[in-house]
Amino acid sequence: MDDPAFLPDETGGVDINTQTILLHASNHDIQALKPLLRIPGNASVQDPETGYTPLHAAIAACGPAKPCPTSSNPNTNPNTSETDESKDGEVEEEGEGVDIEKAKNMIEELFFSGAIWNDLDKNDETPGCLAYRLGRMELYEMCVNAGVRAEMLLGLMGGYEPLAGEDTDEEEEKGEGEYVKNGEENGTGVGANGQEHDLAVGPAEEELEKRDVNSEDYLKSELTFTDTALRDEDANGVMMAWETDIMRKSVDVLLPSLPSGKRILNIGFGMGIIDSMFADTKPSTHHIIEAHPAVLKHIQDTLSHPFGKNWEESAPSGRFKIHAGRWQDICPLLLQAGEVYDVIYFDTFGEDYSQLKLFFSEFIPGLLDEKGRFGFFNGLGADRRVCYDVYTKVVELDLCECGMDVEWTDIKVEMEGMEKEGEGEWKGIRRRYWTLGVYRLPVAMFMG
Numbered sequence: 001m002d003d004p005a006f007l008p009d010e011t012g013g014v015d016i017n018t019q020t021i022l023l024h025a026s027n028h029d030i031q032a033l034k035p036l037l038r039i040p041g042n043a044s045v046q047d048p049e050t051g052y053t054p055l056h057a058a059i060a061a062c063g064p065a066k067p068c069p070t071s072s073n074p075n076t077n078p079n080t081s082e083t084d085e086s087k088d089g090e091v092e093e094e095g096e097g098v099d100i101e102k103a104k105n106m107i108e109e110l111f112f113s114g115a116i117w118n119d120l121d122k123n124d125e126t127p128g129c130l131a132y133r134l135g136r137m138e139l140y141e142m143c144v145n146a147g148v149r150a151e152m153l154l155g156l157m158g159g160y161e162p163l164a165g166e167d168t169d170e171e172e173e174k175g176e177g178e179y180v181k182n183g184e185e186n187g188t189g190v191g192a193n194g195q196e197h198d199l200a201v202g203p204a205e206e207e208l209e210k211r212d213v214n215s216e217d218y219l220k221s222e223l224t225f226t227d228t229a230l231r232d233e234d235a236n237g238v239m240m241a242w243e244t245d246i247m248r249k250s251v252d253v254l255l256p257s258l259p260s261g262k263r264i265l266n267i268g269f270g271m272g273i274i275d276s277m278f279a280d281t282k283p284s285t286h287h288i289i290e291a292h293p294a295v296l297k298h299i300q301d302t303l304s305h306p307f308g309k310n311w312e313e314s315a316p317s318g319r320f321k322i323h324a325g326r327w328q329d330i331c332p333l334l335l336q337a338g339e340v341y342d343v344i345y346f347d348t349f350g351e352d353y354s355q356l357k358l359f360f361s362e363f364i365p366g367l368l369d370e371k372g373r374f375g376f377f378n379g380l381g382a383d384r385r386v387c388y389d390v391y392t393k394v395v396e397l398d399l400c401e402c403g404m405d406v407e408w409t410d411i412k413v414e415m416e417g418m419e420k421e422g423e424g425e426w427k428g429i430r431r432r433y434w435t436l437g438v439y440r441l442p443v444a445m446f447m448g
């Protein structure tokens with residue numbers, strides 16, 4: 001057996017069950033594998049040497065798709081900064097001698113039997129990452145769809161946690177509403193800002209490595225303000241100047257032609273980048289919700305800060321205002337006060353997808369004008385393409401359930417200087433939380 005998936009285990013022996021399953025998966029031999037898949041857990045066994053699951057084995061056995069003669073970029077690595085080009089058909093689907101239909105049937109069978117879409121092999125690749133790297137886009141799409149099904153199901157089963165204050169003890173141990181279902185240990189957990197929490201740089205690495213970003217700790221954390229970044233005390237990039245173009249384009253699609261006199265609510269002040277752009281449009285109402293005491297203090301203490309007291313006093317009856325507190329506490333008050341906005345933007349830090357979903361399902365219906373536009377920073381899973389693709393679909397389905405359609409605008413992200421952890425833009429930042437060449441900018445509106 002030449003395939004690296006079938007090497008002896010660490011004890012020097014061979015786990016016959018695992019190796020048999022991986023061999024059948026690799027041969028796309030459903031008849032032989034089916035009886036074994038009836039045993040719980042067999043669909044997600046892992047080779048001790050390679051970390052291959054049956055899904056990895058079935059995909060790896062297809063080999064790379066035959067490159068299209070015109071292609072200059074045959075196989076991109078989903079964990080690097082390379083862009084989507086191969087996804088757009090620059091590689092052909094069929095490699096020589098591979099019956100791709102048999103591979104698809106095998107993958108489908110594995111998913112039906114409980115195979116896990118985001119298990120990592122020793123190369124730090126999920127089955128989807130592997131399919132993408134090999135240019136096997138049909139197989140990649142199957143992995144994305146399985147990821148969407150799994151995440152939606154977990155959401156329905158209560159995988160998303162309730163508002164703070166309603167946490168159980170157990171939940172508190174995990175951190176506020178932490179989304180542990182595809183958690184840190186396999187490296188594919190996603191936060192609302194798409195940031196995973198492994199360490200890249202900074203002091204006391206081992207200690208910090210164990211520490212997840214979570215809202216409660218973040219809101220107590222010391223912050224550092226520079227011209228190019230806002231960092232927390234663990235050197236996480238809370239907001240970074242490279243995101244300015246994304247903020248610019250977000251404003252442009254949220255407020256087409258940049259009309260004045262609109263009612264705007266922004267959640268998460270950060271470096272004030274998007275708020276400066278909103279302010280330039282001369283809104284009639286400009287409300288900002290910001291929870292971090294250090295961000296609020298920075299605004300107050302900075303002499304003639306553009307969003308200081310003078311700004312608030314420049315409009316009558318609290319039409320320009322920074323609401324100090326968590327959106328979870330402030331939004332109910334805005335609802336009670338009957339506030340309605342034409343544009344709402346949401347970009348917080350240290351919160352997971354459950355909070356974004358909570359926000360748009362609980363508060364958007366009351367706070368957004370029926371013709372209004374809702375946008376959010378779409379960083380969900382942005383350090384791993386397959387997670388980004390899964391979360392794009394999950395959020396679209398969840399918004400649809402709330403009666404909203406999403407329009408996506410693809411924006412090229414200039415990746416020069418962003419390719420390597422701890423270097424360029426990421427120097428002094430704990431983790432490279434963005435790795436993709438394209439940002440999918442969402443704008444959601446009520447249907448009909």
Ligand SMILES: C[S@@+](CC[C@H](N)C(=O)[O-])C[C@H]1O[C@@H](n2cnc3c(N)ncnc32)[C@H](O)[C@@H]1O
Pocket residue numbers: 215238239247267268269270271272273274275289290291292295325326327328347348349350351
């Ligand atoms: C990524 S930054 C926002 C950047 C902003 N879009 C800009 O253009 O500079 C996130 C901000 O959300 C704030 N934040 C985090 N959790 C919050 C919460 N629950 N309620 C309100 N603000 C929160 C953080 O303190 C931080 O200032």
